[in-house]
Amino acid sequence: MSAAGTTGGSPYGSPLPPAGPLTLWEQRWHPLREEWVIIAAHRQDRPWTGEKVVVPVEATPRYVPDCYLCPGNARVGGRRNPDYTSTFVFDNDHPCVGPDAPQPQAPPPRPFRSQRAHGLARVICYHPRHDLTLAEMPVEQIIPVVQVWQQQTRDLGARPEIRHVLCFENKGEVVGVSNYHPHGQINATNFVFKTIETELAASQRYLHETGRPLFADIIAAEQADGRRVLYEDEHTIGFVPYFARYAYEVYVAPRRTVAHIQALNGAEVESLARALKDVTVRFDNLWRMPFPYVMPLHQAPTDGGDYRAFHFFIAFHPPLRQPNLLKYLAGPEIGGGNFLSDTSPEEKAAELQALPTTHYREAQPDS
Numbered sequence: 390m391s392a393a394g395t396t397g398g399s400p401y402g403s404p405l406p407p408a409g410p411l412t413l414w415e416q417r418w419h420p421l422r423e424e425w426v427i428i429a430a431h432r433q434d435r436p437w438t439g440e441k442v443v444v445p446v447e448a449t450p451r452y453v454p455d456c457y458l459c460p461g462n463a464r465v466g467g468r469r470n471p472d473y474t475s476t477f478v479f480d481n482d483h484p485c486v487g488p489d490a491p492q493p494q495a496p497p498p499r500p501f502r503s504q505r506a507h508g509l510a511r512v513i514c515y516h517p518r519h520d521l522t523l524a525e526m527p528v529e530q531i532i533p534v535v536q537v538w539q540q541q542t543r544d545l546g547a548r549p550e551i552r553h554v555l556c557f558e559n560k561g562e563v564v565g566v567s568n569y570h571p572h573g574q575i576n577a578t579n580f581v582f583k584t585i586e587t588e589l590a591a592s593q594r595y596l597h598e599t600g601r602p603l604f605a606d607i608i609a610a611e612q613a614d615g616r617r618v619l620y621e622d623e624h625t626i627g628f629v630p631y632f633a634r635y636a637y638e639v640y641v642a643p644r645r646t647v648a649h650i651q652a653l654n655g656a657e658v659e660s661l662a663r664a665l666k667d668v669t670v671r672f673d674n675l676w677r678m679p680f681p682y683v684m685p686l687h688q689a690p691t692d693g694g695d696y697r698a699f700h701f702f703i704a705f706h707p708p709l710r711q712p713n714l715l716k717y718l719a720g721p722e723i724g725g726g727n728f729l730s731d732t733s734p735e736e737k738a739a740e741l742q743a744l745p746t747t748h749y750r751e752a753q754p755d756s
């Protein structure tokens with residue numbers, strides 16, 4: 390299987406097409422991260438002879454006897470999952486932070502610091518069926534997932550030792566997940582993750598300088614432009630941000646500014662579930678395969694501070710830029726800390742907008 394632009398030759402062997410009116414070559418400001426994103430869309434068709442990713446597309450069974458997430462199955466250490474029928478949350482058997490984390494070893498010399506890896510790591514099974522993903526679950530079954538995020542954020546955030554609750558999903562082998570069973574994770578930590586700290590500082594500065602919430606202005610600007618909006622109803626909006634760092638990056642956000650997911654009311658929860666369904670179906674329909682992504686919930690800290698400036702949203706960061714081509718993080722991203730994107734957010738949004746909102750596996754063959 391070969392993707393566009395894989396016809397051979399050295400990556401440096403052919404001249405780049407000239408940047409013209411049809412290509413995008415500029416830097417865009419990421420107001421939440423307060424950093425530049427280099428957009429060099431004229432590079433996207435450059436020849437590529439490197440490694441390609443193979444995404445498995447074989448049929449998945451509804452139940453897998455040795456899956457540690459399927460209902461009724463045993464997990465590492467011998468604990469057994471209940472015969473759950475909706476969502477199911479349990480403490481991660483391999484936690485990165487936990488109540489049993491030991492006290493740090495002897496204090497390190499300055500300027501080094503250490504602290505206990507105290508916190509809670511949990512796993513959320515979205516559905517008892519092993520073969521379903523968010524994209525294939527009906528909206529009525531996505532609603533309980535959103536409600537679990539609400540409940541977990543509320544409960545874990547209320548603990549005095551917890552400063553922030555990070556809910557996320559890693560989906561697909563290319564982001565390190567080999568178990569297809571639909572699930573996400575929670576890291577409730579005694580520190581605030583760096584991305585949230587950065588976004589919070591930017592949002593507070595913007596509110597102070599303009600009197601308006603930053604994310605509300607991002608939504609207003611996306612609505613005014615319209616070219617990158619994928620989904621919109623009374624309560625929720627989904628769009629490829631103007632400053633997208635990944636080719637198919639999508640933000641899904643309530644239109645009302647709330648700092649945490651548990652502040653959403655029933656109608657907003659339903660609407661958020663519909664938006665998640667819409668976006669994930671478009672993703673799967675793009676290349677007719679389960680579309681990998683990293684999906685974090687961006688929420689304010691839970692330590693009781695004043696977070697009126699912070700606007701909760703969900704981000705999808707898909708690592709693929711073509712069906713079998715990974716976006717590699719390299720010199721600019723890892724070395725420099727800024728993203729280099731080879732694609733135009735407007736073009737990628739148009740691709741997603743053009744797709745049907747019925748999942749390809751649900752669609753009738755004749756329709």
Ligand SMILES: [Zn+2]
Pocket residue numbers: 452453456457458459460518519570
């Ligand atoms: Zn399973």
